[in-house]
Amino acid sequence: MKKYRYRNISLFILLSFFAFSFSAAKIDVKLPRPTSAQAAWQDAELGVVFHYDLHVFDNKKYSQRENRITPIEDYNIFNPVHLNTDQWIKAAKNMGAKFALLTVTHETGFALFPSDANPYNVKLLKWRDGKGDLVGDFIASCRKFGIKPGLYIGIRWNSLLGVHNFIVDGNGEFQAKRQAYYNRMIERMVTELCTRYGELFEIWFDGGASSPKKGAPDVLPIVQKYQPNCLFYHNSERADARWGGAETGTVAYPCWAAFPYPSTDQEWYSFDVKLLKTGDPDGRYCMPAMSDAPLRGYNGRHEWFWEPGDEAYIFPLPALVNMYYKSVGRNSTLILGITPNPDGLIPQPDVHRMKEFGVEIKRRFGKPIASISRKGEQIELVLKKATDVNHVSIMEKISLGERVREFTVEGFNGKKWVQLCSGSCIGHKFIGRFATVKVSKLRLKITKSSAEPVIKKFSVFMVDQN
Amino acid sequence: MKKYRYRNISLFILLSFFAFSFSAAKIDVKLPRPTSAQAAWQDAELGVVFHYDLHVFDNKKYSQRENRITPIEDYNIFNPVHLNTDQWIKAAKNMGAKFALLTVTHETGFALFPSDANPYNVKLLKWRDGKGDLVGDFIASCRKFGIKPGLYIGIRWNSLLGVHNFIVDGNGEFQAKRQAYYNRMIERMVTELCTRYGELFEIWFDGGASSPKKGAPDVLPIVQKYQPNCLFYHNSERADARWGGAETGTVAYPCWAAFPYPSTDQEWYSFDVKLLKTGDPDGRYCMPAMSDAPLRGYNGRHEWFWEPGDEAYIFPLPALVNMYYKSVGRNSTLILGITPNPDGLIPQPDVHRMKEFGVEIKRRFGKPIASISRKGEQIELVLKKATDVNHVSIMEKISLGERVREFTVEGFNGKKWVQLCSGSCIGHKFIGRFATVKVSKLRLKITKSSAEPVIKKFSVFMVDQN
Numbered sequence: 001m002k003k004y005r006y007r008n009i010s011l012f013i014l015l016s017f018f019a020f021s022f023s024a025a026k027i028d029v030k031l032p033r034p035t036s037a038q039a040a041w042q043d044a045e046l047g048v049v050f051h052y053d054l055h056v057f058d059n060k061k062y063s064q065r066e067n068r069i070t071p072i073e074d075y076n077i078f079n080p081v082h083l084n085t086d087q088w089i090k091a092a093k094n095m096g097a098k099f100a101l102l103t104v105t106h107e108t109g110f111a112l113f114p115s116d117a118n119p120y121n122v123k124l125l126k127w128r129d130g131k132g133d134l135v136g137d138f139i140a141s142c143r144k145f146g147i148k149p150g151l152y153i154g155i156r157w158n159s160l161l162g163v164h165n166f167i168v169d170g171n172g173e174f175q176a177k178r179q180a181y182y183n184r185m186i187e188r189m190v191t192e193l194c195t196r197y198g199e200l201f202e203i204w205f206d207g208g209a210s211s212p213k214k215g216a217p218d219v220l221p222i223v224q225k226y227q228p229n230c231l232f233y234h235n236s237e238r239a240d241a242r243w244g245g246a247e248t249g250t251v252a253y254p255c256w257a258a259f260p261y262p263s264t265d266q267e268w269y270s271f272d273v274k275l276l277k278t279g280d281p282d283g284r285y286c287m288p289a290m291s292d293a294p295l296r297g298y299n300g301r302h303e304w305f306w307e308p309g310d311e312a313y314i315f316p317l318p319a320l321v322n323m324y325y326k327s328v329g330r331n332s333t334l335i336l337g338i339t340p341n342p343d344g345l346i347p348q349p350d351v352h353r354m355k356e357f358g359v360e361i362k363r364r365f366g367k368p369i370a371s372i373s374r375k376g377e378q379i380e381l382v383l384k385k386a387t388d389v390n391h392v393s394i395m396e397k398i399s400l401g402e403r404v405r406e407f408t409v410e411g412f413n414g415k416k417w418v419q420l421c422s423g424s425c426i427g428h429k430f431i432g433r434f435a436t437v438k439v440s441k442l443r444l445k446i447t448k449s450s451a452e453p454v455i456k457k458f459s460v461f462m463v464d465q466n
Numbered sequence: 467m468k469k470y471r472y473r474n475i476s477l478f479i480l481l482s483f484f485a486f487s488f489s490a491a492k493i494d495v496k497l498p499r500p501t502s503a504q505a506a507w508q509d510a511e512l513g514v515v516f517h518y519d520l521h522v523f524d525n526k527k528y529s530q531r532e533n534r535i536t537p538i539e540d541y542n543i544f545n546p547v548h549l550n551t552d553q554w555i556k557a558a559k560n561m562g563a564k565f566a567l568l569t570v571t572h573e574t575g576f577a578l579f580p581s582d583a584n585p586y587n588v589k590l591l592k593w594r595d596g597k598g599d600l601v602g603d604f605i606a607s608c609r610k611f612g613i614k615p616g617l618y619i620g621i622r623w624n625s626l627l628g629v630h631n632f633i634v635d636g637n638g639e640f641q642a643k644r645q646a647y648y649n650r651m652i653e654r655m656v657t658e659l660c661t662r663y664g665e666l667f668e669i670w671f672d673g674g675a676s677s678p679k680k681g682a683p684d685v686l687p688i689v690q691k692y693q694p695n696c697l698f699y700h701n702s703e704r705a706d707a708r709w710g711g712a713e714t715g716t717v718a719y720p721c722w723a724a725f726p727y728p729s730t731d732q733e734w735y736s737f738d739v740k741l742l743k744t745g746d747p748d749g750r751y752c753m754p755a756m757s758d759a760p761l762r763g764y765n766g767r768h769e770w771f772w773e774p775g776d777e778a779y780i781f782p783l784p785a786l787v788n789m790y791y792k793s794v795g796r797n798s799t800l801i802l803g804i805t806p807n808p809d810g811l812i813p814q815p816d817v818h819r820m821k822e823f824g825v826e827i828k829r830r831f832g833k834p835i836a837s838i839s840r841k842g843e844q845i846e847l848v849l850k851k852a853t854d855v856n857h858v859s860i861m862e863k864i865s866l867g868e869r870v871r872e873f874t875v876e877g878f879n880g881k882k883w884v885q886l887c888s889g890s891c892i893g894h895k896f897i898g899r900f901a902t903v904k905v906s907k908l909r910l911k912i913t914k915s916s917a918e919p920v921i922k923k924f925s926v927f928m929v930d931q932n
């Protein structure tokens with residue numbers, strides 16, 4: 001952890017020295033840089049998280065509050081007879097997701113892989129005669145289709161063992177001994193997950209992993225040791241990403257990846273959801289924001305898990321496209337929650353919508369009219385001829401940090417430069433949408449920055465929005 | 467429960483009417499009769515209970531207090547690679563045991579069979595690739611060798627799930643929900659055990675099963691429904707047997723099977739270990755006493771579970787013989803605790819001692835000089851010739867209840883009748899030992915009884931005790 005922080009700072013000092021030689025107007029700030037894991041996570045832009053747990057099979061409406069305190073009577077209800085994780089991952093790929101996560105454990109504590117640490121797991125099931133490994137299947141399918149696999153691990157709640165907000169319910173010495181057991185069990189399980197399945201793209205601890213200082217399991221050293229290139233999300237000591245402040249699949253604008261604290265936990269600052277939403281361009285820690293939402297989150301429902309009769313609550317395509325603009329287009333990684341059903345399949349209506357979404361994003365942003373990579377405070381993009389345009393996409397080279405603080409995009413309409421859009425944060429990606437206008441060239445004017453701007457890609461599009 | 471009680475009482479009324487016609491001096495008491503399960507259990511005289519649980523494999527000294535509150539970190543330590551329950555049961559048979567019990571669950575909560583109710587069980591193990599069933603093996607071996615199988619079920623403690631003295635540790639609604647889950651889980655597990663393995667001779671709930679009225683699982687109706695002929699030991703509502711008041715393998719004398727309450731739990735009476743030891747001949751409930759002791763209970767140790775280096779604490783043969791006199795010879799069923807080791811075998815020193823014990827009891831009581839069955843207040847046993855004798859064994863026909871209250875045994879030494887021994891309770895069996903004397907006949911004089919005495923067997927022995 002310390003090492004990781006200092007490395008970034010040393011790099012910064014070195015690079016800012018060079019920057020000084022050609023940028024006179026820079027803001028003096030210790031600019032944080034993403035680790036390779038963070039940069040890869042931002043580059044990925046779009047991911048999915050599959051939620052699957054015992055209660056998916058109980059045919060009842062899910063109540064999180066009840067689920068957290070009520071163990072499932074019969075674990076053999078878990079019986080996804082037609083399980084096909086290839087089908088899951090194909091659906092994710094068709095959507096354009098670059099990575100996928102699976103809830104190894106959620107709030108029941110039941111593990112979807114044959115753990116030798118956590119006694120509540122698939123080995124107990126009649127399903128596949130106790131030889132099933134949903135995590136193994138999931139990861140094999142990811143590798144098969146070129147999707148980066150990650151894991152979502154719930155350790156905060158465990159209805160079977162009586163764990164509530166990391167703490168074993170109980171009293172006195174019995175509680176203390178069971179807490180010690182639980183913490184060690186979780187650490188052993190996380191070690192299994194970090195060592196059995198190859199390289200992981202992200203490990204997402206449900207609600208964070210808290211901290212051993214607060215009595216919770218000590219998982220960070222395990223991830224650091226066995227998955228040094230994995231995005232660690234997150235505990236009280238370290239957060240490689242942050243929640244964007246709402247489960248709407250969107251973030252506010254601006255949404256800086258920089259953050260003033262190494263973790264979002266409350267011991268660092270008086271909790272402030274606004275800070276989660278916006279970040280802080282002067283923050284010294286790189287912590288890009290996640291936009292997350294369940295695909296079945298439309299029109300008054302918000303369901304991470306499959307439940308009967310929720311098809312009507314799948315987001316319509318326009319809502320998903322809007323979400324994309326307000327997440328990926330605002331420097332945030334979008335993770336959509338996908339719901340395998342009791343058969344072990346992603347329901348067809350969901351598969352259909354995911355594909356529509358992927359096709360639509362490709363249609364909009366798959367073929368720019370023109371693109372340019374360049375550094376400097378003014379970047380011009382000359383078109384072959386005067387052309388109708390209505391979108392730009394701008395990407396900084398975020399391995400150098402988010403340098404841009406204020407910018408304007410203008411187009412030359414044959415007579416003069418007109419403003420098309422403007423903003424503050426670019427970061428990994430900014431998507432600007434504006435009324436269609438015919439231009440022969442565009443220019444990106446960076447009016448404030450913390451070092452010489454390095455633009456990885458500045459593209460222009462004409463998107464038919466009818 | 468009610469039905470069972472009334473049936474005995476009705477029988478009593480009927481039989482005591484007949485009794486009245488030929489017994490003038492009877493004590494007026496509502497004499498309880500054993501159920502067929504109780505009579506079979508008393509007839510069996512000698513049983514074993516095998517204790518086996520995760521911590522047998524941890525290579526540490528066992529501390530019950532610690533074990534109850536400390537879950538085992540790695541369940542895969544349970545790996546009895548040479549498991550051979552035939553070897554267990556042969557050892558029991560050689561000892562003369564007629565029935566055998568196995569701890570399906572003890573205080574860790576870990577179940578030795580593939581339960582679909584209790585998630586902590588052998589299905590999780592690498593041992594036998596998760597396909598092992600120690601309960602199934604045990605019962606198959608019992609049936610193979612003609613030993614009656616029974617099960618010992620621990621539901622009072624569960625270190626994994628946080629159960630202490632039947633109650634889930636915790637607070638508020640979470641505790642209540644987990645208690646409801648636990649109780650239902652136990653009821654489902656007991657149902658599995660009562661329905662999967664055929665007829666069971668005894669079910670022994672560790673420390674009793676308490677009562678649903680006190681928040682514990684409701685197991686009695688399940689045993690009543692699925693194992694109506696099984697000895698139920700025991701809960702707050704019903705006890706088919708009682709603990710004899712000490713884990714010494716002995717009871718006091720007299721030790722009546724009759725007891726004033728239907729259960730030994732404290733809501734029935736102010737707990738009194740003396741009452742457990744003696745019973746009460748005027749009690750209206752039949753509840754024969756168990757004498758229990760671990761075979762490794764000599765010279766300052768008292769271990770129900772195998773632990774390294776305990777061979778020196780195996781009871782020597784004379785101690786076991788003495789135990790037999792003070793249990794079987796005092797109307798009590800003796801159950802010896804036998805300790806399978808981490809290999810899955812009964813250690814050879816134990817096997818050896820068990821066999822010695824069986825041989826010795828057979829040598830002493832296998833061949834009476836003479837026997838007689840008769841009813842009445844004076845029963846004469848005439849020998850073929852004047853013979854040295856030093857033991858008698860007397861058995862009442864206990865299906866009619868324990869009628870004898872006071873008796874004397876006399877021998878005719880050629881000149882006169884001399885008293886050999888005397889006592890109060892006979893019940894299933896009384897063994898009398900006295901100085902060797904040459905007699906040509908013996909007589910049993912019953913000087914007080916509650917109905918006409920019916921003596922199933924009155925035998926005389928000459929035992930070489932050098």
